[in-house]
Amino acid sequence: MREMFQGFIRYTEKEYKELWDDALFVVDTNVLINFYKYTTKDTYKMFFDILKDLKNKQKLYIPHQVALEYFHNYEKNMFLQHEGYKKLASKLVSLKDTANTSIRSIESEYPFIKVDDFRFLVKELEEANKKVQEQLDIELKALPDVKEIQENILDLLDGIVGQPYAQRKIHEIEIDGEIRYTHEVPPGWADKNDPDKQGFRNYGAMRYQKKYGDLIMWHQMIDKAKNSSKPIIFITEEKKDDWWEKDKKAFKKPQPQLVQEFLEKTSQKFNMFRIEKFVENAKLYLNAAVSEEQIEKLTTQVENIRKSEEKEYSSKFRFNKAFDEENVDNITSLKKSLDVNKLMGFLTAEEKEQFRASVGQAFTGNLSPDKYNEAISWAIHKSINQLEDSFKELLGKLGLKNHDKVQSYLATFNSLPTNTVEKGLLLLKYIVEIEKVLWEIELTEEGFPF
Structure with missing residues (x-):
């Protein structure tokens, strides 16, 4: 009876431990991209070392679709932290120019008033600009090295990326996806009206509709579980309802339909974690060498990234x-x-x-x-x-x-x-x-x- 309703029934502690012992771990594109967004070297290294250890134990797998999306998107995210700090510094430094312009404008419009006594502000802002530059240098130096991250991710992916689907297989998935999305069968249906997911993406001999990217990845995870006879733990920053069952804004568990479909097609278990929950469980079940303080710092940085993305998402399409x-x-x-x-x-x-x-x-x-x-x-x-x-x-x-x-x-x-x-x-x-x-x-x- 349990197998018929596994999507609704939480795993027992014994099943949970077996899952962590036996699983292949799959990392989503958004998790890889986030490595460019952490603000401290320690946070980046701590999380990356866990993934590197999984690879060394032959427990890490990257679907071809994940790698493809990563290579299409990583460059635009590489220098976001640097851009943010530099933009902040530029805005602050420009206050001096604004003050100068304001004084000259008023002096020209009202030549009969004394403005020289107000020029002290320009001098103070000039001194402040030196401190702004010093602080900017400190903050930029503290950031993880993006070139190092880029090379480390390339090394991490080397040898563990799955093969791409033939074009015929992609076409079959897209035809099936049209029916699934109409009936809101997860995953991916939440992308059907997303402006970022419209149109096609081409690479080599491959061509696919971007709105079906998640569904293609889902098929690749299912195929890997079948061929390896291994359960899968999926690490993702995905937040939409086609992946998660929620209680208001709280993430309760993976969509029951996903767990059930995975079991029926592979005879294997499936579970999902967002980054900080994965690291917490990795400490418990994989004996990952991380401290509570490191988990706390990671959680804070991940939450800041999510807030930034949520703000962008909320304003972008309304x-x-x-x-x-x-x-x-x-x-x-x-x-x-x-x-x-x-x-x-x-x-x-x-x-x-x-x-x-x-x-x-x-x-x-x-x-x-x-x-x-x-x-x-x-x-x-x-x-x-x-x-x-x-x-x-x-x-x-x-x-x-x-x-x-x-x-x-x-x-x-x-x-x-x-x-x-x-x-x-x-x-x-x-x-x-x-x-x-x-x-x-x-x-x-x-x-x-x-």
């Missing part, structure tokens, strides 16, 4: 809810004049494909302005850094041509809203304006051709 009521009219007005092709110019080739797929979804079947807004919001979040860089580059060019105009745009930049969508739309608008100003200046300097 254009109409991503801003306060007082901003609605301004954003709506900016969106009406949006040059979509101009915006696409700041996306990578892969992001352009995702954007086109998302916009296409908005205008098929039931026309959905919300989906279109979500697609625009997603594109702005993806391109916001490139928009800022382009704006600054154009300001540099304008500074060589027209001092007054560049001061005006500099003040505008320093007063941009914090809401990413509104900020991105305004940056795009100002980029177009400055490009036009530069073009007009160039024509004036060179003379009209008629």
Whole structure:
């Protein structure tokens, strides 16, 4: 009777210990990517050493799909910690320029008042900037070496990555996935409307729809368990309902359907852990040499990573809810004049494909302005850094041509809203304006051709 309802019944302590003794451990892509996000070398090394020990004992396995997704995504995550610290330092250092600009602007507008007595602030900020740079150097030095992490992950994956599926097998999984996702059969159905998971991914002779990536990985885990006659423990930072049964926000256990399907197809047990729970259990069942203090530090860092990702996820796909009521009219007005092709110019080739797929979804079947807004919001979040860089580059060019105009745009930049969508739309608008100003200046300097 137990086997018919194993998905609902928790393993006994004896079964649990046997599972940890016998299992192959599978690491998800998000766990590998997280190695680039830890803020201390000790945390990274402690967790990595556990995985390395599992590999040495021939107990670690990486499905081909996990490795493929890792190689597609790791570069954009390698320097996030460095970028964050440098951006913080840049924002703080720019306060001096803002103060200088404000003093000069007021001095020009009100020449009859004394402003010299306020220049002390600029000097104090200049001294503070030296301390900011010193602290930045300290923080960057304390971060794990990303090149070392990259090489260590390559060494970890070497020899334990499964073979890719033939294209025919992928096609069969996608056909089955369409039915499964319609009926919300896990895993992967929660990705069906995710803008990040639209379109295709191509590599070598392989081509697959990104929304079926989790399902392909699931099949590869099942096949490995069949061929090895081993249970599997899956280490993942996945948080969606197609993987977990939850009590409100608390993670109770793997989706019962997953455990049951795995048992029926492999005659083996299956369990899942998020990172800190895996390390806690590894200490208990694998005699991993980790202290409670290390687990506590790991938990804190993992929670910070999750909060950051949750914030990004929450704001990325909800254009109409991503801003306060007082901003609605301004954003709506900016969106009406949006040059979509101009915006696409700041996306990578892969992001352009995702954007086109998302916009296409908005205008098929039931026309959905919300989906279109979500697609625009997603594109702005993806391109916001490139928009800022382009704006600054154009300001540099304008500074060589027209001092007054560049001061005006500099003040505008320093007063941009914090809401990413509104900020991105305004940056795009100002980029177009400055490009036009530069073009007009160039024509004036060179003379009209008629």
